[in-house]
Amino acid sequence: MKRLIEQLLKFGVVGVLAFFIDYGLMVLLTEAFSVDYLISATVSFVVSVVFNYLASMRYVFRHREGLTRRREFALFVVLSVVGLLLNDVLMWLGTDLASIDYRITKIAVTFLVAVYNFVTRKVFLDAGAQGPAEQEIAAREEGPLP
Numbered sequence: 001m002k003r004l005i006e007q008l009l010k011f012g013v014v015g016v017l018a019f020f021i022d023y024g025l026m027v028l029l030t031e032a033f034s035v036d037y038l039i040s041a042t043v044s045f046v047v048s049v050v051f052n053y054l055a056s057m058r059y060v061f062r063h064r065e066g067l068t069r070r071r072e073f074a075l076f077v078v079l080s081v082v083g084l085l086l087n088d089v090l091m092w093l094g095t096d097l098a099s100i101d102y103r104i105t106k107i108a109v110t111f112l113v114a115v116y117n118f119v120t121r122k123v124f125l126d127a128g129a130q131g132p133a134e135q136e137i138a139a140r141e142e143g144p145l146p
Contacts (some may be wrong), residue, residue, distance in 0.1 A: 007060055011118050019110075022048035025056060049080045061126040079120045087113045123138040 009022035010127030022044045053076045057063060063072070087109055122128075 010060045018052040065128040
């Protein structure tokens with residue numbers, strides 16, 4: 001339980017930093033360089049995902065044996081894109097359909113998407129508390145990756 005709480009705290013710190021990178025770069029590109037907001041949002045999202053991957057896999061989650069770094073990053077990006085879609089749908093539902101102020105909606109949505117991100121990354125990317133021997137046994141039981 002202590003490891004999980006520690007992991008959640010580290011995940012929160014990385015997430016806050018990634019948010020500031022994403023938001024700050026988007027505003028900078030749009031306001032200072034007159035880049036269309038959709039293009040700047042895409043660029044900032046990609047930069048944020050790369051930072052988030054590097055920081056998360058170094059400080060939050062442990063590399064899962066049997067999963068190449070390329071495959072790990074691809075899975076991280078897929079999970080992040082699903083999180084982005086979830087964010088946008090929930091923002092639209094809260095703001096347009098429920099008529100809740102977008103700033104309040106964003107707070108709730110950020111929490112929900114953060115929970116999604118943590119759970120999916122923990123399930124699909126984290127080696128967990130297993131030591132090398134347990135990882136090897138688990139890998140043998142799962143069989144080869146497709």
